[in-house]
Amino acid sequence: MKDNSTSPHRALLGRPRRLFSTLAATGLAVSTVVVGTSIMSAVPAQASSSPITLWVDSARLASVKAWEKANPSVKLDVSTFDAGANGSGSIEEKVALANRVGHGWPDIVFSAEQNDVQKLGYPPFSFPAVLNGGLVPSSIIKNYAAGALAPCYIGTKLECLRNDMAFDVLWVNVPLMKQFGYTIPTTWQQWQAIGESVATNHPGYIIGTLGDSYSDAVYLQAAQCHLNDVVASYSLIDNPNDPNCVNIANLLDPLMKDGSVPATANEFGSTFAKQYGGKVLMDVGPAWYSTAIFEGTGSVLNSPKGTYEAVDPLTWAGSKHTWTGDVGGGLWILSSHLQGAQAQAAAKVLVGLATSTVSQDQSEGYPGYVPAAKSWIAEQDASGLFATPLAPAFAVAAPEVWPGWSQTPWDVFGLWAQNVTPNLVAGDTVLSQLSVMAGVIKDNAQSEGFQVKS
């Protein structure tokens, strides 16, 4: 169930290297073209009888193999790659090269980057096929969880199918909460009060983290902070003075200072288990943290069976509706370079991989397609890894992802990690970083041709 779509294992890239020659100063861009051209030209142009080419990451291979076994008549040509994870941009890179030579596109590609369609769907890439124009039946689209397909829409055009959901819930260490005598919080304010008590009475224990790139979605999105809200085509609201942003910043700052939500704590850092193993009292994070961080072999903390449980997302005291953040979740994309029967055949494979129980039972995250999700969660809860079943909290949280934190051509997680996290580590407040984050979002948005309003 560990979701590599947002996996901690950032591949150490050795791609480009320094070129030791004065003349080769120009080499980089050019050698990319030259090398890329020769690779891509080795890929044969698509013919109507050829198998369907499929690019997925290794975490998706189990799903693909299970589906292939159930559908032996369909010929697939499967290649594995990093699926663009952690902002590597590998899909853009390969599509850009294929665009230059006019062939070599994959028929179906899995993206681990939730914002990829917002990049690939615009010129000069214009890669994904529009699915809600006949390629995918509307009965399939209707069966997706509310908001699950939001990253797939460009205007009214559906350009991908969601693999897994990544809504945030509150993860709780049940024995530790009992031992310390705290009740499970339902509001952010209660959560904060526990944090302040933990800092005084149990220093070293944490109730959340501010050191990973997801903190923006985990806290700001849940608080309905309008920093990255696409309101119309090429139009963005980016307002660091939004009271919602200021409120969550003011809530977090004392906790960061007292050490109950440290800026140096990153679940994916090499030393998280060593530093915080047995000391994570609570954590706000996505559904796929379940076996990626907390329980089971291969998880970061690998806690004793039945230590953690998922509870409903935190709400704002006095607010009518609970909203939560969204951290990752993979996308299935169909190439727009297919025609006629070939496009129809590939679309069937796409739907099968994204929605069939046989494929999604192998998924490492909570499926976005509701019927598949039901089957998947039943299987997870039968494993007994968690203190209580995951299903109730997941059912509550799935439709609560706040739609005002948009998927955009720029990678918001990356911008947070590069521009804000280092300052938080150096001692700046979250409040002071709202304008920093708003500034870099504005720069990126404008360079992509967006109008930015506050």
Added chain:
Amino acid sequence: MTATISLPVPERAKRRPGRGRAGGSHHAGYLFVSLYVVLLLLFGVAPTAYALYLSFTEAGKPWHWAGLSNFLSTGRDFRFVPAFEHIAIYLAIWLTVLVVLVLFLALMLHGGARRVVPAFRFLFYLPGALAGSASVIVWVFMFDPELSPWHFALALFHFSSFPQVIAPGHLPAIFAVIAFWTGAGGWIVVMNGALNNISDEVIDSARIDGANAWQLAFRVKLPLIKKWVVYMLILAFAAGTQLIVEPTIVASASLGMVSPFWSPNQLAYYLATYNDNFNYAAAIAVDLLFVGLMAAALLVFRSKLFELE
């Protein structure tokens, strides 16, 4: 320069310079360089020409003259100036450290006891023998207080976590340290070779004239290897402006805490791949070529590198 005593030159050689047997080796010379020339044309000159073509044409429109618009657009990009600032600070630190320490260590080596020279030469060379990206990964571990065997040294700077070590202000110095240890060994060996070329007569004469070790190093040896230092500076400058491996790997190791366009080369790569604009990328590559050529020209003319003695 080292020929202090003029020897009588045989008459025949004097009459026919560059002829006869000498003419034969002339042709062999072409043969020897031909393979290099072919590779240079294929992987040096042709890509450079292609980059120049791309940088002056419009994206997606072959042979559509764009004037300087690619250069102006990339120059106005909000990431352009910071990237060049980063690289300027990095070069200032790295080149200074490189010249001072390489010369210091090479002169020490040359002035030291002859018996231990091969051992030390090997020792200096060793860190550079690790392949580029692998040695950067080794340094990532060295800089992580949780993993480093030298965590007590990092503790002196009050570093207790990796994110503190790689704070944005520290990055140029960190990359300079990595680049020095991965690249300096090779240069120490080169400088040692250059120093070994100085004839014993020159050094002995200087000693007889009363030069101490210090004067010998700075007044006699250093001027004799000046051209090698210039040569090192030209190559180091070009390599330094093209920095890409260090920031890319440190970004991966820190889970994205270093910008993917920290250096100009990274920005070019990003624009080519993530924005599908090879023309912008080529414009930045040509900027780097221009900067590298200017620096090389300055050093060549100031030092009279190519003048024959």
